[in-house]
Amino acid sequence: MSLKLSGGAARTEAPSSKHGARSEGGVTEDADALVEIHGLAKMYGNFGALNGLNLKVMPGEIYGLLGPNGAGKTTTLRITAGLIEPTEGSVVVSGFDATKDPFHAKAQIGYVAEIPILYESLTPRELLEFESSVRALGKEPVNRKAHQLAEAFEVASAFDTPIATLSMGTKQKVAIIAALIHQPPVLLLDEPLNSLDARSSRILKELLSLHVQRGGAVLFSTHVMEIAQRLCSRIGIIFEGRIVAEGDLDQLRARAGEKDATLEEVFMKLTNEASEVENIVKMLRESYFVNEDH
Numbered sequence: 005m006s007l008k009l010s011g012g013a014a015r016t017e018a019p020s021s022k023h024g025a026r027s028e029g030g031v032t033e034d035a036d037a038l039v040e041i042h043g044l045a046k047m048y049g050n051f052g053a054l055n056g057l058n059l060k061v062m063p064g065e066i067y068g069l070l071g072p073n074g075a076g077k078t079t080t081l082r083i084t085a086g087l088i089e090p091t092e093g094s095v096v097v098s099g100f101d102a103t104k105d106p107f108h109a110k111a112q113i114g115y116v117a118e119i120p121i122l123y124e125s126l127t128p129r130e131l132l133e134f135e136s137s138v139r140a141l142g143k144e145p146v147n148r149k150a151h152q153l154a155e156a157f158e159v160a161s162a163f164d165t166p167i168a169t170l171s172m173g174t175k176q177k178v179a180i181i182a183a184l185i186h187q188p189p190v191l192l193l194d195e196p197l198n199s200l201d202a203r204s205s206r207i208l209k210e211l212l213s214l215h216v217q218r219g220g221a222v223l224f225s226t227h228v229m230e231i232a233q234r235l236c237s238r239i240g241i242i243f244e245g246r247i248v249a250e251g252d253l254d255q256l257r258a259r260a261g262e263k264d265a266t267l268e269e270v271f272m273k274l275t276n277e278a279s280e281v282e283n284i285v286k287m288l289r290e291s292y293f294v295n296e297d298h
Contacts, residue, residue, distance in 0.1 A: 036099065037060040037061060037062055037096075038061055038062065038063055038097070038098050038112075038189055038190050038220070038221035039059075039060065039061035039067075039084060039095075039096070039097055039098075039190055039221060039223055040060050040061075040094075040095070040096040041057060041058060041059050041060070041080070041084065041093070041094070041095050041096075042058050042093055042094050043056050043057075043058065043092060043093035043094065044056070044057040044058070044080065044083065044090050044092070044093035044094075044095065045057075045090060045091045045092040045093050045245075046076075046079050046083065046088070046090050046091050046245075047091045052245055053076050053079045053245055054076045054079055054080065054083075054090070054093075054245040054246075055244065055245035055246050056092075056093070056245075056246060057076065057080060057093070057242070057245060057246055057247055058247060059240050059247055059250070061190075061221045061222070061223050062221065063189075063216075063219045063220070063221055064216045064217070064219055064220075064221070064237075065216060065221050065222070065237045065238060066212060066213075066216055066221075066222040066224055066235055066236045066237050066238075067221070067222065067223050067224065067236065067237065067238050067239070067240060068224050068225075068226065068232040068235070068236030068238070068239040068240070069081075069223060069224065069225045069239075069240055069242060070225075070226070070227075070229070070232055070239055070240070070241050070242065070267075070271055071241060071242035071243055071275070072243065072275055072277070075242045075243055075244065075245070075275075076242050076244075076245040077194070077225040077242055078118060078194055078225065080242070081115070081192050081193075081194050081223065081225060082117075083095060083102075084097065084102065084113075084192055084223065085110070085113055085115040085192050086102050086106050086109060086110045086113075087115075089103070090103075095109075096109075097109040097112045097113060097190055098112035098189050098190055100112060111139070111186075111188070112188050112189050112190050113188050113190050113191075113192055114182075114183030114184055114186065114188040114190070114191045114192070115183055115191075115192045115193075116176075116179050116180055116183045116191075116192070116193045116194060116196045117179070117194050118194040118195045118198065118225075120172075120175045120176055120178070120179040121179070122167050122175060122178060122179060122182075123167065124166070124167045124168035125166065125167075125168065126166070126167055127163065127164050127165055127166055127167065128154075128159065128162060128163045128164075128165075128167060128178045128181070129150075129163045129164055131167065131178065131182060132146065132150050132181070132182065132185060135182055135185060135186075136185070139186050141185070141186055146185060149184075149185055149187075150181070150185060153180075153181045153184060153185070154181065156207050157177040157180065157181065157204050157207065158177075158203075158204070159174055159177050159178060159181070162174055162178075171199075172199045173199040173200060173201060173204075175199075176196075176198060176199045176200055177200070177204060180196065180208060184211070188220075189219070189220050189221065190220065190221050190222075190223070191212070191215060191220065191221070191222045191223070191224075192223050193222060193223070193224045193225065194225045195225055195226055195227070196208060196224070196226075197226065197228070197231065209235060212224075212235070216237070224236060229266070229267045229268040229271060230267075232267060233253060233266070233267040237252070238250065238251060238252055239251070239252070239253070239256060239267070241256070241271060241274050241275065243274070243275045243276075248274055248275070249274045253267060253270075256270045256274070257270055259274065260273045260274050261273075
């Protein structure tokens with residue numbers, strides 16, 4: 005089946021990002037951050053969704069953002085992607101200030117929302133044609149990448165089907181392809197494995213590994229601790245709108261004072277939820293799962 009897209013202008017290069025060249029493989033300690041967030045705050049009325057959040061994501065790094073519901077993960081990603089404005093603070097993406105130079109900052113980003121943000125009246129082919137036109141991407145490179153990604157995620161047969169009629173899993177795959185098609189240096193992924201089958205999840209994880217091996221960066225939000233523990237180079241635990249702990253698993257264990265703990269156990273302790281969960285489980289054990297005489 006042909007996956008050629010129509011249209012597409014010759015690619016107009018964005019100005020070079022300020023992080024410079026680097027060798028493949030691993031985080032370069034002396035490189036500039038590809039994502040740098042400082043003092044980020046977001047108020048909704050009297051509620052502070054973010055309260056002075058700071059983090060950096062380096063070239064060659066998958067940074068996992070973990071936190072309870074309502075901690076500020078999605079707000080952080082949406083501000084970084086340029087979808088909403090912060091109340092205070094700054095976001096710099098690949099050297100471009102997201103507030104002062106949003107056009108070039110957004111050009112550095114591929115974003116996958118928790119719930120796919122797609123033009124549902126379009127087909128996947130039309131969506132990618134639209135994106136390639138907006139981003140002034142070259143026709144032949146886009147056709148090649150679209151074909152490769154559609155085959156990899158097994159969505160080629162749905163390329164001319166209205167997005168509104170697709171399953172949630174297929175919509176998620178289309179959103180991922182749209183985020184990857186321009187090969188941005190920075191990927192912002194909010195629960196990207198949601199609705200994906202095991203095969204597609206594995207392919208996405210391999211693509212993320214290849215992305216950072218080539219010097220890219222990933223800011224990745226998930227609730228699945230096992231995935232974060234296996235996939236992420238570094239993890240930031242966000243609680244009440246702030247990063248309360250940051251590092252690799254051993255560093256987080258040291259911070260929590262739990263030498264051999266799993267990431268889930270460390271997370272529960274650092275977010276002050278461990279004792280609460282223990283009490284709830286105890287209550288359920290003593291009452292909910294008791295056979296009642298009638």
